[in-house]
């Protein structure tokens with residue numbers, strides 16, 4: 001589908017712009033704008049796009065298949081991402097001299113524990129979304145290969 005990507009956040013700034021805050025009051029990316037329709041929260045965006053453009057491919061019609069896929073999306077948001085965020089802030093956003101090495105190591109231990117859960121799941125099924133690539137893989141991919 002054709003789309004127009006506008007880079008903001010990080011080195012691009014502009015998260016505080018009143019114009020952007022009207023779109024996403026959380027001062028965060030991503031944010032999808034489709035005409036008058038505005039949507040934030042990355043996994044909500046993935047669900048919406050998958051349902052709209054990837055029905056039966058990315059967005060399972062079978063409720064149990066969909067729930068199993070969405071389970072991993074929620075797991076990323078509630079378990080994995082908070083630690084990845086902490087690591088990103090601790091390393092990338094903190095100058096080397098000010099880094100809390102102990103906290104970074106503790107965060108890495110937490111991430112390793114979670115990655116073990118993810119790894120184990122992939123011994124039972126080929127993708128996080130089940131037997132084919134889907135929404136859960138889109139949610140986990142950027143966490144594993146940032």
Ligand SMILES: N[C@@H](CCC(=O)N[C@@H](CS)C(=O)NCC(=O)O)C(=O)O
Pocket residue numbers: 009010015027028029030040041042043077
């Ligand atoms: N739960 C939100 C988290 C969004 C989030 O943490 N976005 C980060 C980038 S991954 C952000 O906007 N950070 C501010 C910045 O980069 O300046 C989502 O999944 O959309």
